[in-house]
Ligand SMILES: Nc1ncnc2c1ncn2[C@@H]1O[C@H](COP(=O)(O)OP(=O)(O)O)[C@@H](O)[C@H]1O
């Protein structure tokens with residue numbers, strides 16, 4: 001198996017007045033193709049920071065992040081953005097859908113940004129929304145969808161480019177139990193059918209139970 005994300009000796013620290021805070025401390029992680037990982041840890045322990053480092057959104061203080069065999073430190077910001085768009089999908093606690101755009105237009109957006117023509121993008125988005133049971137919601141605005149539906153649209157948008165890895169930061173943190181289960185089951189199903197790896201940051205033990213690997217972040221390292 002090949003690794004999609006690989007980090008070695010990762011450190012992230014910031015200065016707070018005279019104090020140095022080490023959030024991530026010499027951390028190593030390899031995310032293999034198609035595997036599912038839960039990253040657990042107490043609030044404020046650095047889970048979001050770690051996910052942003054793995055996704056090339058933030059830069060580490062030191063250490064290496066390698067995405068699909070490319071070391072981020074060898075790239076400029078434009079190249080990192082491109083590498084991220086080609087390989088990764090992101091889902092957050094809040095859906096971040098564009099509020100004036102319908103579900104289908106939100107899902108199409110990453111393809112249009114990639115330069116794919118509108119008709120093909122529309123077809124792909126239709127197929128994706130149908131596959132997740134939202135065929136009756138194509139033309140609804142985010143404000144016309146339930147919380148769970150919005151999060152499912154956000155997942156569809158993250159996966160429309162067929163990323164090799166989906167990075168999710170507390171994706172069910174804002175949902176009630178039933179919607180949380182639906183969203184989680186959807187991510188697991190897509191992880192299996194699209195052969196994409198799945199890294200979920202969460203403090204929900206029930207999510208962790210369904211992942212192949214569970215890592216607990218504590219004092220900047222996996223305990
Ligand atoms: N650049 C920064 N400046 C100040 N505080 C930061 C900075 N980066 C991270 N932090 C702090 O680091 C800690 C970890 O944050 P975060 O990664 O969001 O934790 P989690 O997602 O596990 O709740 C928090 O206490 C946060 O306030």
Ligand SMILES: [Mg+2]
Pocket residue numbers: 047048049169
């Ligand atoms: Mg967080």
